[in-house]
Amino acid sequence: MNQLELDEVSAVVVTDEDRSILGIVSGGDILRALN
Numbered sequence: 001m002n003q004l005e006l007d008e009v010s011a012v013v014v015t016d017e018d019r020s021i022l023g024i025v026s027g028g029d030i031l032r033a034l035n
Contacts, residue, residue, distance in 0.1 A: 011026040 009027075011024050013024055014022045016022055
């Protein structure tokens, strides 16, 4: 089980150093990238 599953998180917000939002990555995005 990974940390996203343990925390019941289905997506995370991606930010830069200034905390400006760059995008959102979902669990499905991660699986597609690994495939």
